[in-house]
Amino acid sequence: MSKMNKQIVLKSRPEGEPTEDNFGVVETPIPTPGDGQILVKVIYMSLDPYMRGRMSAAKSYSASAEIDKPMLGGGVGVVEQSNNNNFAVGDYVVCATGWQSYCLSDGTGVLKIDPDNAPISTGVGVLGMPGLTAYYGLLKIGQPKAGETVVVAAASGAVGSVVGQIAKIKGCRAVGIAGSAEKCAFVVDELGFDACLNYKAPDFKEELAAACPDGIDVYFENVGGDVFEAVLPLFNDDARVPLCGLISQYNATELPTGTNMLPALMRDMLTKRILIQGFIISFHFDLLPQFLKDVGGWITSGELKYREDIVEGIENAPEAFMGLLKGKNFGKLLVRVAEDPTRN
Structure with a gap:
């Protein structure tokens, strides 16, 4: 066992885009579990867009990361010491690890995972928070019906890739939006979307309209900004918009310039009866058992595929x-913090 716990701490809060100067690397002694606690050695650390909000001191739905403390986030690890009867040494778990190589937990919110069922990395990916986000947002808010058109922003990412594939399983036309020709090819050729458009292309708006000849019934929003502006004119009556993320705005320091789209949006919401509903997946963990059953089954059957982007x-x-x-x-972005003994 390493004698030190390497941590990535928040040194300062960014103004606009984060920089290397906002982070620091420190080493502290590996903590010792107290009564009822477990010590988890982190194997995979999840990186997710919501973490940009945690770097801010602004009030939000969850606590901000503290200065000179490890960045907040989830991960997968193995129990190395246990003073908790619910967990044994050697158990693989998903928990709030933070950006560090070891963490303590009292077991609250910790989920055991079985490496014989799926790679343990999927516990923070397709079978974890991103997958559940896609599952809840599309099925509970989007409520797709066979024959409808579902458009997905950030379609090659951890959430969007699952959204589009579930849409296809439910009998819908799935149209993705991504940021490169390579990503679009993957979305269509590997994931089975009906079409995917590069939002950086000069004729993106025209291509999107052509890919959605019958309009848009469900739009899964991960991006906002110019992408939403291209989608807005294409909404059908009674369209549904699960509002999952707005990554184009996370680094903004002021309101964008240009055309004010709010009046057009409000008019269409009224006249077309459009539902736009934001959601935070941590309020919906009650769906986890059904989600694992459904998505796990779709992975086993080959109906749902996933891709991981692992940084060492x-x-x-x-x-x-x-x-x-x-x-x-x-794909799903992960950091491999330690060797994964479950992978050959």
């Missing part, structure tokens, strides 16, 4: 996270 070494987490906010990742 916890010291590379800040750079990888900054790239995530710019769309540089391809």
Whole structure:
């Protein structure tokens, strides 16, 4: 066992895009579990867009990361010491690890996972929070019906890729939006979407309209900004918009300039009876058993595929996270903190 716990701490709160200067690398002694606690050695650390909000001191739905403390986030690890009867040494678990190589937990919110069922990395990916986000947002808010058109922003990412595939399973036309020709090819050729458009293309709006000849019934929003502006004119009556994320705005320091789209949006919401509903998946963990049954089954049957983008070494987490906010990742972004003994 390493004698030190390597941590990535928040040194300062960013103004606009995060930089390397906002992070620090420190080493502290590995903590000792107290009564009822477990010590978890982190194997995979999850990087997710919501973490940009945690870097801010602004009030939100969850607590902000503290200065000079490890960045907040989830991960997968193995129990190395246990003073908790619910967990044994050697158990693989998903928990709130933070950006560090070891963490303590009292067991609250900790989920055991079986490496014989699926790779343990999926516990923070397709079978974890991102997958559940896609499952809840599409099925509970989007409520797709066979024959409808479902459009998904950030379609090659951890959430969007699952949304589109579930839409296809439910008999819908799935149209993705991504940030490169390579990502679009993957979304169509590997994931089975009906079409995927590169939002950076000069004729993106025209291509999107052509890909949705019958309009848009469900739009799964992960991006906002110019992408939403292209989608807005295409909404059908009674369209549904699960509002999951707005990654194009996370680094903004002021309101965008340009055309004010709010009046047009409000008019269409009224006249077309459009439902736009934001959601935070941590309020819906009661769906976890059904989600694991359904999505686990679709993975086993080959109906649902996933891709992981794994970065080696916890010291590379800040750079990888900054790239995530710019769309540089391809699939679910993970940091491998330690060797995964379950992989050959």
